[in-house]
Amino acid sequence: MLTTRTALALGTVWIVCAVFGLQTGADHVDIASRNNVLLLQNRVKAVKAGMEDSKEFAKLARVDRFDDTPAEKLMPDLRGKNVIFTFIESYGRSAIEDPEIAPGVNSVLKKRTEALDKAGFSSRSGWLTSPISGAGSWMGHSTLMSGLWIANQQRYRSVTSSDRMTLVRAFRKTGDYRMVGIMPGVRRSWPEGKFYGMDHVYDSRELGYKGPYFSWSPVPDQFSLKAFERLEHSKADHKPLMATIILASSHNPWSPLPVMLPWNKMGDGSVYQGIHDRGARPTEVWKDPHRVREQYGKAIEYSVESLTEYMEKYADDDTVIVFLGDHQPVPTVTGGRNASKDVPISIVARDDKVLDKVSDWGWDKGLKPSHKAPVWRMDKFRDRFMTAYGSEPETGAGTKSTSGSSGDSGKK
Helix, strand or coil, X not given: CCCXXXXXXXXXXXXXXXXXXXXXXXXXXXXXXXXXXXXXXXXXXXXXXXXXXXXXXXXHHCCCCCCCXXXXXXXXXXXXXXXXXXXXXXXXXXXXXXXXXXXXHHHHHHHHXXXXXXXXXXXXXXXXXXXXXXCCHHHHHHHHHHCCCCCCXXXXXXXXXXXXXCHHHHHHHHCXXXXXXXXXXXXXXXXXXXXXXXXXXXXXCCCCCCCCCECCECCCXXXXXXXXXXXXHCCCCCCCEEEEEEECCCCCCCCCCCCCCCCCCCCCCCCHHHHHHHCCCHHHHCCCHHHHHXXXXXXXXXXXXXXXXXXXXXXXXXXXXXEEECCECCHHHHCCCXXXXXXXXXEEECCHHHHXXXXXXXXXXXXXXXXXXXXXXXXXXXXXXXXXXXXXXXXXXXXXXXXXXXXXXXXX
């Protein structure tokens, strides 16, 4: 593979040859055709832009206002709570506001808000703008956790090879938490777990699931959550948890889809075989954009129901759940590449003091953010969350926040 410097040097030679019309020997064959020159020019521009972005990102990543914060000043207002961050695949603004999709999703959000209220929980919701859309979930996850704008693979590789303070690492530094990940979409070793600072990552091979795949996801969301309860949350012999859970049933192609089952009837997942076999086939669904959108909406409804029923059944006074979408779905659903990149985010807790800490955020009550609810860039969330729950940045060097200052224009 050519190095960047070599590519630039060769590109310059090619462009010079084309500009001056240099030719080879007697047959007068052009050394570089006009089309090749244009392609190479674009490639050189892309390489230079990548180099400049890499330098800018490295500069930003070196500055972290919480990097030197001592353990006792990190997350003091959440000590003793089980804090669960949950990403719902492709849960975007379109699910709540698109007239073809929203009625079903909003009906579920309303019903589940009422059920959680009845169980003693309160919730607040707003919007975050994801750096990506349609795919690239890992960039959304790393943006939220690191407080840096991870909008391309180069930035992702850079941040995950660093010692950047993630939200997980912040809890880890306190010494009071056990950090775990539920990653049903991971099917082999996952080195990024070290970057996030997790004590243990349960991938699809460790959740005890023996049933069929549903579309892309190896494990249905409800089963993943029940596995989390069995493997970690129900145990009383360890520290409070800081858990990261990925719900992947709403990953395209959204067919076939699982359905909600009684929580004590899932067994090892074999019960899902008949549900899978009766479900819609992707090859049929994707013939019709309206059918795709219908299936997407059903997938989001299932993921939201799985998580909120889990809260209602298993969460307690010491449970705090933050859940959000990682990005908007593909253009077939959103209607085009110019669609919003906003995703919903909610905080749910039974302890009123938890939500009192974010009362000045202006978020809406319930699980559904209104159209006018605040919109923040996703990279701003880390610092705002840490500050709201008592984390104190150290004064002096390193106090300038990198959150939201990646050089990209965006919402406040």
